[in-house]
Amino acid sequence: MEIRNAKEQDKGTVLEFCKETFSWGDYIADVWDRWKSAGGLYVIEHDGAVVGMYHIGFFAKEAWLEGMRVHPKYRKKGLGTKMMTHAESVIGSGTVRLVIESQNTPSIQLVRSVGYCIEEEWRLYLAAPEKKSSRATVAAALVSLGLFGSSTYADSWRWLPLDDAEVQKLVRQGRVLVLNEDGRTSSVGILNQSNDFPQTMQLGLVNGTREGMVEILGYVQNKAHETGCEKIQVFAPEKTLLDAGFLEKRSLFYLMKKELGKNL
Ligand SMILES: CC(C)(COP(=O)(O)OP(=O)(O)OC[C@H]1O[C@@H](n2cnc3c(N)ncnc32)[C@H](O)[C@@H]1OP(=O)(O)O)[C@@H](O)C(=O)NCCC(=O)NCCS
Secondary structure (H helix, E strand, C coil): CEEECCCCCHHHHHCCCCCEEECCCCCHHHHHHHHHCCCCCCEEEEEEEEEEEEEEEEEEEEEEEEEEEHHHHCCCHHHHHHHHHHHHHHHHCEEEEEEEEECHHHHHHHHHHHHEEEEEEEEEEEEEECCCCCEEEEEECCCCHHHHHEEEEEEEEEEEEEEEEHHHHHHHCCEEEEEECEEEEEEEEEEEEEECCCEEEEEEEEEEEHHHHHHHHHHHHHHHHHHHEEEEEEEEEEECCCCCCCEEEEEEEEEEEEEECCCC
């Protein structure tokens, strides 16, 4: 049993056993090349055959674990646990996060067994691109961190820490949407455009008043329509009361976290 950096020739083997990971398939084929060139892509060998993989991304000084897969025939033999332990030895110290769909019991049990806890529950919604008018605008000035109501936001299926500096950066990038009413900002949203999935527009966080959030969603629907995006994913903490007839409520996800010590 060996865990090593992924090589180009591992791709075919991995994609073969990742064809039907979930009922809808898998996304590894879409991200393999980018993860491979970014680094942090590992495979696990068992009896000389590649039977598992995972990726570590480093963002804003935090680590993000993603894409853990074990060949269906080699599950429940401790390989997932070995990859989690390997990841911790590579990362060393600091915050590690990952996200798991709330029905994915094997994964939840696996990460719980190595010390991860749920940090926040997040809901995915879908919306369709549509020509709409909206009173929401792109924020022109700094927006208070408190308005976002969460310490993370989703960006292309990775949850990144949200602090004053991050909000400032997002405002500079023109990615913060606001609804200003009576001189006050009532609602906020963070807009993403994924490199991996260019046809998908994402709202990585939305918070505020019901009316304000609907205006922000309308802005995104219109922008997706104008730019020819095929679909819109919206993420919000489950505690957010997000409710609109045009929104399709989809899966619940657990954002999970572990703080690694200095001397692993
Ligand atoms: C999740 C996954 C990586 C686990 O890999 P694995 O090699 O089977 O995991 P392990 O053998 O190390 O299991 C470790 C623990 O996880 C839990 N676990 C694993 N499979 C489980 C299952 N089918 N049901 C319930 N718990 C399970 C158990 O607590 C297990 O400990 P135990 O064997 O002492 O009971 C594997 O099932 C997989 O590839 N699933 C599909 C892809 C996926 O869901 N990836 C994660 C997406 S975020």
